[in-house]
Structures are given as C-alpha cells and as structure tokens.
Amino acid sequence: MYTMTKEEIKAYLNRIGIPEVQPPTLSYLVELHKANVKHLSWQTLDIFARKPAAIGFQESVQLILHGRSGYCFHLNGAFSALLHSLGYKVSLHHAGVQPLGAEPRINSFHLGLTVNLLNEQQEDEVWIVDVGLGDMPYEPLPLLMGTYEQTPLRYKVMESEVITNGWRLEHDPLASFVGVDFAPTVVQDLEEFRPKHHFYSRSVESPWFNLFLIRQRQALEANELRGCIWKKRGLNGLEKIELDKKSQWLEVLADVFGEPLVNYSHQERDELWKRVLAAHMEWKKIFD
Structure with a gap:
C-alpha cells in the first residue's frame, strides 16, 4: 500500500x-x-x-x-x-x-x-x-x-x-x-x-455513465443531489428541493457537497449543467 x-x-x-x-x-x-x-x-x-x-x-x-x-x-x-x-x-x-x-x-x-x-x-x-x-x-x-x-x-x-x-x-x-x-x-x-x-467509468452499460449523482453525510443529516433534485434526510424526515437554475445548482454543489468543480473550466461547467438540466427536463416529462 x-x-x-x-x-x-x-x-x-x-x-x-x-x-x-x-x-x-x-x-x-x-x-x-x-x-x-x-x-x-x-x-x-x-x-x-x-x-x-x-x-x-x-x-x-x-x-x-x-x-x-x-x-x-x-x-x-x-x-x-x-x-x-x-x-x-x-x-x-x-x-x-x-x-x-x-x-x-x-x-x-x-x-x-x-x-x-x-x-x-x-x-x-x-x-x-x-x-x-x-x-x-x-x-x-x-x-x-x-x-x-x-x-x-x-x-x-x-x-x-x-x-x-x-x-x-x-x-x-x-x-x-x-x-x-x-x-x-x-x-x-x-x-x-x-x-x-473501467466498466463503471467508461462503459455505456454502467449505472453511473449517464447519471449525475453526489451524496454526503453529516452528523444528523444525509444529502443527495441526483441531477437537479436535492434530497435532505434529517431528524424531521425527507425534504426534496428542485434546483432548476444553474447558479443555485452550483451553489449547492459547492456549499453543501464541498464540490466547487475546481478542475472544470467555465465552458465545461456550462456543458455539465446543460446535460444535467436536459436529463432533468426529460425526467419531468415522464412523471408530470
């Protein structure tokens, strides 16, 4: 090691x-x-x-x-x-x-x-x-x-x-x-x-290949951001928040999940957000 x-x-x-x-x-x-x-x-x-x-x-x-x-x-x-x-x-x-x-x-x-x-x-x-x-x-x-x-x-x-x-x-x-x-x-x-x-990170069959997902734990809370849906589970149960604005989404990524995308350029951040939002809108069409 x-x-x-x-x-x-x-x-x-x-x-x-x-x-x-x-x-x-x-x-x-x-x-x-x-x-x-x-x-x-x-x-x-x-x-x-x-x-x-x-x-x-x-x-x-x-x-x-x-x-x-x-x-x-x-x-x-x-x-x-x-x-x-x-x-x-x-x-x-x-x-x-x-x-x-x-x-x-x-x-x-x-x-x-x-x-x-x-x-x-x-x-x-x-x-x-x-x-x-x-x-x-x-x-x-x-x-x-x-x-x-x-x-x-x-x-x-x-x-x-x-x-x-x-x-x-x-x-x-x-x-x-x-x-x-x-x-x-x-x-x-x-x-x-x-x-x-290699399979997880590069195969189109990977469950993570087309899924934006980030999770984090604190003492009394568990957080998840799946695409544009932020889930907070704490002492009072589960709360779901839709993040449909880029600035809000990036703020939660940095402040809640400690992920300020330090190795992503402005263009890469824009492209990442566009893909996440597009997938989110498709998801909404199915469940609306």
Whole structure:
C-alpha cells in the first residue's frame, strides 16, 4: 500500500478539517472517519462528465489533495492510504453492493476496508471502515453482529450469506441500497478492482455513465443531489428541493457537497449543467 509523505498527510488532514496528527487510536479513527465523510462527497459527476480519474492509491490521494472527491475506489483507496500512513493496521477486502431489487453478491465492484486495533485489555478488535458508500456510515462500525444507530440512519452488521466467514452491512430501509457484503480474505493491491472501475467509468452499460449523482453525510443529516433534485434526510424526515437554475445548482454543489468543480473550466461547467438540466427536463416529462 502507498505510504504518504508527511506533507501529503498534513495536506489531507487539512482538507478534511483535522488540525494535527495523533497516535493511531480508536478515538482518532472515529474523528478521521467523520471528517472524511463530512468533507469528501461520494460522486459520479466525473464519470457523467466523461473525465474519470484513475483509482491507484497515489492517484486517489492526489485527487483529494487537489480539492476533488470520487466514488468508492477513490475514497476508500485514499482513506486506506491515509490510515496506513498514520500507523493503523488497515486491510482491503473484495465487496459487493446489493442495489434495490438485486440479490446479495460479492463482485469486487466495491472496495471494503477494515482496521484492527487493540482495546484497553490488549485484545484485537476489528472495525468496519467505509467512507466510500453513497450514504455512508458516519462512524466506523465494530465487526460484531448487531444493530447500530447513526441518526438519521440505522445499520445492521450480520453474517454474510454469500461467502463463508464474510460479513454484511445491512443498510437502513430508507437508504439508497439494501446492503453490502464483504469477503474475509485480505487483498494486497487494487489489480482486481481496475477492470471494475473501467466498466463503471467508461462503459455505456454502467449505472453511473449517464447519471449525475453526489451524496454526503453529516452528523444528523444525509444529502443527495441526483441531477437537479436535492434530497435532505434529517431528524424531521425527507425534504426534496428542485434546483432548476444553474447558479443555485452550483451553489449547492459547492456549499453543501464541498464540490466547487475546481478542475472544470467555465465552458465545461456550462456543458455539465446543460446535460444535467436536459436529463432533468426529460425526467419531468415522464412523471408530470
């Protein structure tokens, strides 16, 4: 796994609002996880814009350092490099997300992470770490079977039914997918994930190829911008807001999702907005 330089670590921590390096403890891991999901949105906009980024550890770290984000391979890849560089024992796993209407599977279309830590009794504990899911857990989850409340969403950790000794993260019924299954075997590199990324980012059969989607989690709120529809799920339920003006859409992208499109020219932003608005208008024709 890629080991970041001291300068890269400092820049990454600055990007997610963490003031200083601390020893690799559970409390610091929780702080890092929350800051990562708060400041770095999960997004398909680069795929939608036909500007997909590479998923190597170093490339994903540089993506973060240059004001960008990505989807699971980028976000979990960069975060695993950060944790490794801070002294955590982090492991990579093959995983598979179960969309609504599909069966559970482990197909390496998701990069899973775990962290091993010693507790106060010097016993080894395993934590599920995932900053690369669309409406992600806000904090790490112990790899112990049970239900975990992270308002406004609830998660369940259970045994996987698709692989021996694997585990499953069951998502909140109100969330965007059913769950994700993880294989127990530790993966040493990203090679098996590269063809999956190529399909996701370049194939017309990819679910993300023609879908503008960006998601972000905060302590008590989950946000999603799908095309021109901004969904906010919080303590008071779900609120939907239609963004049909370019200035408003760009403002929400930057202020809510932390995505100011720093590597997009004015012309590229205009073209991106036109495609999003055109798709939105077609969608309205169907449902009006």
